[in-house]
Amino acid sequence: MKIAVNGVGIPPHSVTESLTLAPSPWYQFPAHQGFASEVDVMSNLVGSLSEGYGPRIGLTENSLALMERNRGSGEQWDMGETKPNVEALERGGLYFSCFDMLFTEDAAWLVKLSEASPTLALPMARMESREEPEQCPVIDSQEQGLSPELERQVEERSLEQVQSMVVGEVLKDIETACKLLNITPDPMEWNTGNVQKWLLWTEHLYRLPHAGKAFQELTGKDLCAMSEEEFRQRSPQCGDTLHAHLDIWKSAAWMKERCSLGDSKTTGSEELWSEADSSCSGQPIHLWQFLRELLLKPHNYGRCIRWLNKEKGIFKIEDSAHVARLWGLRKNRPAMNYDKLSRSIRQYYKKGIIRKPDVSQRLVYQFVHPV
């Protein structure tokens, strides 16, 4: 089942890069008709996961149906709830509220994947036909009466590619969540605090009612051992959904384990998890490292912090409140704000880590030693 992640020509990374380079934000496109819906994509994902892992982790048709239910909310956040969330943040001062904003961007994968697939389908097909010149361009296949068998194969391969892309994206999003929450990807390793963080994250990501209390005192191990029914007992409204999401995390953790144990071939998914990751080094993350991490993930954070000149290490904080919240989340400092964050940045001046650029501009800083 490694194939779902590794077995295709296009590693998840390059897919992501091509997406990132798209001229306009591909995840903001309105839903297309006639292409895979996010439910379809999720079906493929969960389907492909269950193919290999189902027996072990017990992914069910039910999980699928639950994923489907998320669809409605996904459309909501994507299309224009960012602003209300920001307002809620500014006015609320509740620590919770910081998640909303976060999720609007970080969790958009459900939506963006579905909308990315049509965008990707064509370039992918083109790449294939370039590699195999004798094959007719896929785009024209209908007019030119391509043999049904060939067409089926092409279709199958596209599906595989989309599946692998989805899996790659899921792994990446889990990785991002882990960094943000400072938890391990494997639920089995979570302590009660980690479990609560994950719940908080997932609840806000999918607009679920708060159910943290129902799962208090539970470790990740406890959680993993619980059946869907037990989840429902603890949280009648969203226990099933939470269970389904935990399933995905469990699958991802298992895949990760398999990849690192298995063949030593460095493949897409392996890179995903072994990426130079300051959160794995044991030492607490430094603010400058954190900022750099955000900057290296423009498709997740490009709207709150971005490079003005990557070569020179000049970057701009576009949304100071958001960046501060992310930092607070990462460091477990609910009261973090830009005033404090910027004070910390200023401490870097004399250490020679960050400075103001030659032409000082508001919210613009410069790494003294660019990558």
Added chain:
DNA sequence: GAAAAGGACATAT
């Protein structure tokens, strides 16, 4: 009014 700068003291590791 928000951001920048930097002092002073507190806190976590």
Added chain:
DNA sequence: ATATGTCCTTTTC
């Protein structure tokens, strides 16, 4: 002891 986190005053944009 280090790296912030917190709070605060003054200045600049």
